Amino acid sequence: xxxxxxxxxxxxxxxxxxxxxxxxxxxxxxxxxxxxxxxxxxxxxxxxxxxxxxxxxxxxxxxxxxxxxxxxxxxxxxxxxxxxxxxxxxxxxxxxxxxxxxxxxxxxxxxxxxxxxxxxxxxxxxxxxxxxxxxxxxxxxxxxxxxxxxxxxxxxxxxxxxxxxxxxxxxxxxxxxxxxxxxxxxxxxxxxxxxxxxxxxxxxxxxxxxxxxxxxxxxxxxxxxxxxxxxxxxxxxxxxxxxxxxxxxxxxxxxxxxxxxxxxxxxxxxxxxxxxxxxxxxxxxxxxxxxxxxxxxxxxxxxxxxxxxxxxxxxxxxxxxxxxxxxxxxx
Amino acid sequence: xxxxxxxxxxxxxxxxxxxxxxxxxxxxxxxxxxxxxxxxxxxxxxxxxxxxxxxxxxxxxxxxxxxxxxxxxxxxxxxxxxxxxxxxxxxxxxxxxxxxxxxxxxxxxxxxxxxx
Numbered sequence: 001x002x003x004x005x006x007x008x009x010x011x012x013x014x015x016x017x018x019x020x021x022x023x024x025x026x027x028x029x030x031x032x033x034x035x036x037x038x039x040x041x042x043x044x045x046x047x048x049x050x051x052x053x054x055x056x057x058x059x060x061x062x063x064x065x066x067x068x069x070x071x072x073x074x075x076x077x078x079x080x081x082x083x084x085x086x087x088x089x090x091x092x093x094x095x096x097x098x099x100x101x102x103x104x105x106x107x108x109x110x111x112x113x114x115x116x117x118x119x120x121x122x123x124x125x126x127x128x129x130x131x132x133x134x135x136x137x138x139x140x141x142x143x144x145x146x147x148x149x150x151x152x153x154x155x156x157x158x159x160x161x162x163x164x165x166x167x168x169x170x171x172x173x174x175x176x177x178x179x180x181x182x183x184x185x186x187x188x189x190x191x192x193x194x195x196x197x198x199x200x201x202x203x204x205x206x207x208x209x210x211x212x213x214x215x216x217x218x219x220x221x222x223x224x225x226x227x228x229x230x231x232x233x234x235x236x237x238x239x240x241x242x243x244x245x246x247x248x249x250x251x252x253x254x255x256x257x258x259x260x261x262x263x264x265x266x267x268x269x270x271x272x273x274x275x276x277x278x279x280x281x282x283x284x285x286x287x288x289x290x291x292x293x294x295x296x297x298x299x300x301x302x303x304x305x306x307x308x309x310x311x312x313x314x315x316x317x318x319x320x321x322x323x324x325x326x327x328x329x330x331x
Numbered sequence: 332x333x334x335x336x337x338x339x340x341x342x343x344x345x346x347x348x349x350x351x352x353x354x355x356x357x358x359x360x361x362x363x364x365x366x367x368x369x370x371x372x373x374x375x376x377x378x379x380x381x382x383x384x385x386x387x388x389x390x391x392x393x394x395x396x397x398x399x400x401x402x403x404x405x406x407x408x409x410x411x412x413x414x415x416x417x418x419x420x421x422x423x424x425x426x427x428x429x430x431x432x433x434x435x436x437x438x439x440x441x442x443x444x445x446x447x
Contacts (some may be wrong), residue, residue, distance in 0.1 A: 174335040175376040177368055235368075237376035314333050 005149035006077075009085060012144045013073040013093035017100035020140075021066045024104030028059060031111040039111065040120040047125030058107040066100050076271040087282045088274050090148045098141030105133035157298045160261035160327075164313070165320035173238055174322075176315045180232035180243075180307055182276075183290045191230065194223055229278040230289055234307055236315050238322060241297055243287060243307065250278070252285075254305060256326055260298045262319035264312045267294040273306075332361055336377050344379055348387035356396050356407055357414040367397070367405040 032055065040049030041057060073093045076085070085093065109129035117123050168174065202216050224247070231246035240256035269288045273279040279286040286306045288294075295312040297305040297319065334351045336344050355361040367373070370388060374381040388405045391397040398406045428438040 168335075169337050169339060171339045172335055172337040173377045173379070174333065175368075175373065176333045177376075178332070179365075235372075235376065238378060239376075318333065 008147065008149060009077060009093060012148055013077060013096055014070060016140075016144065017066060017070060017096035020097065020100040020104050021063060024062060024100075024108040025059070027108040028055070028062075028111050031108070031115045034115045035111065036114060036117045036120040036123075038120060039114055040123050040126075041110075043110075043126040047127035047130075049121055049123050049126075052120055055111055058111060062103055062107045065103060066096075069099055070096055072270060075268075079268055079271050085148060085150070086272070087150075089271055090145055090150065092271065092274065093148055094141050094145035097144045098137045101140045102133045102137035105136055106130060109133065157260045157300060158263060160259075160320040160323040163261050163263050163320050164317050165324055166314070166317040168318075168321040168325060170325075174318055176234075176236040176318050178234045178309055178311075178315065180234050180287060180289060180309050182230060183292075191223070191227055194226075198223060226277065229287070230276075232287055232289075232307070234295075234309065234315070236319050236322075240322075241305065241319070243305075252287075252305070254297060254299065256322055258299045258302060259319065259323050260300045261323060262295060262297045262316040264316050265294050265296045265306065267291060267306060267308050269308075332367070334373070334377065336379060344383045345386040345390070348384065349390050352387065352391055353394070353396055357418050359415070359418070361407050363407050363409050365407045366403075367407070369404050 035055060038052040039055045040051070041053045041055075042049070042051035044050040073096050076089045076092055106129060109132065110126060113126070113129060114120055114123050166174070198216065198219060202213055205216070206213050228245040228247045228249060233244045235242040235244075238256065239253075240259060241252075241254040243252040245251070267273070267286075267288065269276050269291050273281050273286045273288045276288050279288050284304045284306055286308075288306070288308050290308045292308065293310050293312050294306050294308040295315050297307075299305075332352075332355055334348065336347045336351075338344065340347060342350070352361070352367070361367075367388070368376070370381050370384040374384045377384075388397060388399060391405075392399045392408075396408055398408045400406070425438070428435075433441075
């Protein structure tokens with residue numbers, strides 16, 4: 001990654017949203033000198049003001065939201081990505097200018113249109129401001145995305161022969177089995193808390209309005225799916241790679257003859273995959289439950305598989321040995 | 332857990348399994364409460380007979396390393412907890428035997444004698 005494209009990422013991902021934030025705040029300060037008291041702070045679906053209060057909230061909401069989001073691109077940029085940002089990282093970087101524009105135009109515009117009014121209730125519709133905010137945000141975000149440097153279209157797949165492999169006898173068979181799970185109790189606590197809240201919610205609703213229990217079907221499925229995608233059993237053997245979710249589902253199978261090589265890589269869930277769980281990144285499927293070490297299984301012409309787990313090296317070495325032996329046997 | 336079996340080895344297959352699993356329990360990479368794969372799955376992975384795996388699991392149960400429960404599979408026993416000291420001493424023992432030029436067979440027969 002050269003310094004010019006790195007600089008461009010910094011300008012678009014961080015400097016641009018901050019600049020838009022500063023301009024929006026400046027407009028808000030300019031409007032402040034001539035505003036009705038109280039100002040309109042909320043508008044109904046027709047665009048007419050329906051709630052009034054102090055303009056202070058807008059001054060806090062805007063910088064806090066934008067700066068909180070920028071922690072994410074800052075993290076992406078702090079992490080070395082030698083081959084240029086992935087599509088996922090480009091999206092994370094481009095959302096900064098988008099978010100900054102939408103919030104900046106809505107909040108600054110919402111105050112600016114009230115300038116010179118005696119009574120905020122008589123103010124004009126907010127709808128043109130909202131349209132401008134989203135239109136402008138989408139344009140700024142899309143242009144930012146396109147201006148960001150892109151990583152190479154196809155990354156060279158390492159050959160198993162060039163990677164560490166476990167010595168394996170001609171007739172020897174081997175199996176490597178590991179549990180894939182989050183570090184510490186954080187995620188387990190979140191899932192348990194989710195389950196408890198869920199059961200409490202269902203119980204209360206069942207008493208008040210039994211039919212409304214149906215509303216909980218979707219959250220229930222999400223919770224179960226979240227659990228199933230957080231705990232896995234990974235098996236590497238003569239057939240290839242097998243991943244089985246905690247509820248014996250989902251099952252992901254990669255036959256040995258599709259595998260090109262395996263290696264240990266380092267994964268940052270947010271900047272590499274945009275989060276945790278079963279993830280799809282460009283050309284890669286990820287089972288991402290923790291940061292740090294991960295096993296990457298490369299396939300020729302197909303999506304790679306990345307599974308986060310510690311002490312992954314023996315698995316990679318076994319897989320490379322199996323691949324090499326199969327290749328030798330085929331010839 | 333990593334397990335290898337080599338049909339070309341002089342050691343019977345079930346013994347290779349026993350040695351591999353026991354070594355990992357003592358070495359700490361398999362800890363108490365951890366579940367081993369079902370015998371059928373392990374046999375499939377390693378391309379060996381399911382009875383070979385069951386035999387290995389039974390020997391490890393008799394040695395106190397595994398709990399075998401119907402329907403729950405094989406679980407590393409609670410008793411199998413603190414082998415750190417033993418593992419350390421074994422490493423020391425082997426190093427000393429190597430320094431003296433003793434073969435593994437000679438060292439294990441010394442250990443066997445000490446038991447009797």
